[in-house]
Amino acid sequence: SDPSSSRRGAFIVFEGLDRCGKSTQVARLVDRLEREGQKARLQKFPDRTTAIGKMIDAYLQSKAEMDDHAIHLLFSANRWECAAAIRQDLNRGITVIADRYAFSGIAFSAAKVSRSAEMGLPFDFCLQPDRSLPLPDLTLYMSLPQEEATQRSQFGEERYETVTMQQATRKQFRLVAEEVKKIHGGTKWIDVDARGTIEEVEERIKGSIGVLTDGVIGRVGELWV
Numbered sequence: 324s325d326p327s328s329s330r331r332g333a334f335i336v337f338e339g340l341d342r343c344g345k346s347t348q349v350a351r352l353v354d355r356l357e358r359e360g361q362k363a364r365l366q367k368f369p370d371r372t373t374a375i376g377k378m379i380d381a382y383l384q385s386k387a388e389m390d391d392h393a394i395h396l397l398f399s400a401n402r403w404e405c406a407a408a409i410r411q412d413l414n415r416g417i418t419v420i421a422d423r424y425a426f427s428g429i430a431f432s433a434a435k436v437s438r439s440a441e442m443g444l445p446f447d448f449c450l451q452p453d454r455s456l457p458l459p460d461l462t463l464y465m466s467l468p469q470e471e472a473t474q475r476s477q478f479g480e481e482r483y484e485t486v487t488m489q490q491a492t493r494k495q496f497r498l499v500a501e502e503v504k505k506i507h508g509g510t511k512w513i514d515v516d517a518r519g520t521i522e523e524v525e526e527r528i529k530g531s532i533g534v535l536t537d538g539v540i541g542r543v544g545e546l547w548v
């Protein structure tokens with residue numbers, strides 16, 4: 324029998340701060356896999372096309388205000404409404420490439436400095452709603468030094484696209500990486516140097532992903548479990 328039939332698709336997540344080149348690399352990776360005849364699809368988070376996604380979009384564009392806890396839960400709900408389809412696709416042998424995931428959810432929410440408190444939302448509160456979502460087989464954190472990030476094109480108009488917020492989020496991403504390594508082991512999270520040309524970064528990513536896109540043996544895991 325075909326040995327590939329016992330393999331499922333890989334769940335690969337890209338994370339990082341704004342302007343790190345994440346979306347460019349995700350698009351190139353999906354293109355490459357399709358050219359190579361592999362089954363792959365892109366999953367953007369937040370997915371702004373759903374009803375929940377539209378609420379998130381309004382919040383990010385400052386067209387709506389929301390309690391910090393409430394918007395955090397909406398970001399998580401936006402992942403949960405996509406979770407069954409992700410699992411199903413993985414089990415059908417499709418590689419799913421996500422542009423952001425639960426790790427952005429934690430890092431951005433925990434980085435917030437609310438008017439009433441010195442800290443953002445408690446780290447543990449941020450972690451819990453995503454518990455038992457599909458576990459990525461690999462998360463690639465696109466790492467860019469502060470100076471390089473500042474040099475890149477101007478931030479956009481959206482909420483969170485400020486130097487203060489990005490710096491705070493950078494720190495939270497370090498804590499998220501530690502948590503992933505603690506709960507899921509050291510092989511699930513890789514920092515990728517996001518400096519250099521698009522082609523240079525693409526090569527590094529290719530090296531980090533290795534044979535993962537040939538398929539994975541074993542069930543899809545559960546996040547934080």
Ligand code: FDM
Pocket residue numbers: 341368369383398399423424425427428429431432482483484
């Ligand atoms: N963001 C993204 C969150 O705050 N929580 C989340 O769970 C996710 C997935 O939303 F500033 C933030 C990160 C970013 C903003 O993301 C919109 P994109 O990648 O620019 O669409």
Ligand code: MG
Pocket residue numbers: 341481
């Ligand atoms: Mg953005």
